[in-house]
Amino acid sequence: MHFKIKVMSKISKHKNELQLADTESENILFSNVAQIIEKRKFNAISAVNSQIVLMFWEIGMYINSAILGMERAEYGKRIVVTLSRQLVAKYGKSFEDKNLRRMMQFASQFDDEQIVVTLSQQLSWSHFLVLLPLKTMEEKLYYAAETAKQLLGVRDLRHIISRKAYERREIANLQIKPDGDIPFNAFKDPYLLDTLDLKDSFLEGDLEKAILLSLEKFIMEFGKGDFCFVESQKRMIIDGEDFKLDLLFYHRELKRLVAIDLKIGRFMPAYKGQMELYLAWLKDNEMKEDENSPIGIILCTQAQRQRIEYLQLDKSGIAVAEYWTKLPPKEQFESKIREIMAEARERIERGKLLGTSNGQKQINYFLEESSDESDDKD
Numbered sequence: 001m002h003f004k005i006k007v008m009s010k011i012s013k014h015k016n017e018l019q020l021a022d023t024e025s026e027n028i029l030f031s032n033v034a035q036i037i038e039k040r041k042f043n044a045i046s047a048v049n050s051q052i053v054l055m056f057w058e059i060g061m062y063i064n065s066a067i068l069g070m071e072r073a074e075y076g077k078r079i080v081v082t083l084s085r086q087l088v089a090k091y092g093k094s095f096e097d098k099n100l101r102r103m104m105q106f107a108s109q110f111d112d113e114q115i116v117v118t119l120s121q122q123l124s125w126s127h128f129l130v131l132l133p134l135k136t137m138e139e140k141l142y143y144a145a146e147t148a149k150q151l152l153g154v155r156d157l158r159h160i161i162s163r164k165a166y167e168r169r170e171i172a173n174l175q176i177k178p179d180g181d182i183p184f185n186a187f188k189d190p191y192l193l194d195t196l197d198l199k200d201s202f203l204e205g206d207l208e209k210a211i212l213l214s215l216e217k218f219i220m221e222f223g224k225g226d227f228c229f230v231e232s233q234k235r236m237i238i239d240g241e242d243f244k245l246d247l248l249f250y251h252r253e254l255k256r257l258v259a260i261d262l263k264i265g266r267f268m269p270a271y272k273g274q275m276e277l278y279l280a281w282l283k284d285n286e287m288k289e290d291e292n293s294p295i296g297i298i299l300c301t302q303a304q305r306q307r308i309e310y311l312q313l314d315k316s317g318i319a320v321a322e323y324w325t326k327l328p329p330k331e332q333f334e335s336k337i338r339e340i341m342a343e344a345r346e347r348i349e350r351g352k353l354l355g356t357s358n359g360q361k362q363i364n365y366f367l368e369e370s371s372d373e374s375d376d377k378d
Helices: 002-068 073-091 097-109 113-119 125-131 137-150 154-162 165-174 204-213 215-223 270-285 305-311 330-354
Strands: 227-238 241-251 256-262 295-300 318-324
Touching (some): 002 073, 002 097, 002 113, 002 125, 113 137, 125 137, 125 154, 137 154, 154 165, 165 330, 204 215, 204 227, 204 241, 227 270, 241 270, 256 270, 270 295, 270 318
Parallel strands (some): 295 318
Antiparallel strands (some): 227 241, 241 256
């Protein structure tokens, strides 16, 4: 009797295992089929959005060329109103007068069809409406490229525009010379770390801890999709002595390790030697064969940009940027960013007059490939 119960128990257990296996297989089957459906739905929506964008661009381009051929400007304005009424009657409110004028503005600003075709695969018409009021084409293309790369929604796009991501990237680029080892478009200056919710008085350890607790937000500020976290307090033994790097990241597009050193207070020239030591160790001990030389960024609360210029840190593969843990009111923030950019441009012009500036590379944020031309000069 005892043997029979034992056998029946084994049979029951085996049936349960088979049922679990069947359930697991069903779950996997459902998950895979669901992925196919979601992928195709996404592709279908993307295709529709792309065709809508291209249709609006083509309409705007055609109206612009038609009105350009009309000698009387007033008649050109009236014809748009008339056309709008006819289109609304047949196709609906999407073709109201104000929308037709947006299409004309869109075609006028984005006059390169190939760029529009490429961007339409990632950006919706709502994205382009956010980009149209921006002042320069460089800004529009930068934010378009960031939207495509990071798959930003319209709200996220508005957010990075309000935080002056383009201007802060420009400030960082203005500090890099073409013959330096820091690639263009790799960093921003300043970095906005207000999302870390730090108190007014904090230590370097508090900052590092806050970054690690809000790592996703920190990576979003540095560049989503580009920066991957490797390690904190990276230990390096040099001449029998322990050294520790605050944060180590990897930049996928640049194929480089990125060393980040956190400092409270003003930038000090001694920080250069410390970072050079870290980068040399990383190159000898951590760099893979298919990677480029590590680069470093020193984050300070005050950058001391003239000292940085004299030290020519970019030639050592080092960048310096400020970080702000509190975001000023909008007007004050925008004014401060303009002031920093103006000072950077003034230093470049002064360097040209003195013959110490190598000039700046002209950057097309949409068309330019990865900054591999700035790779190592081993």
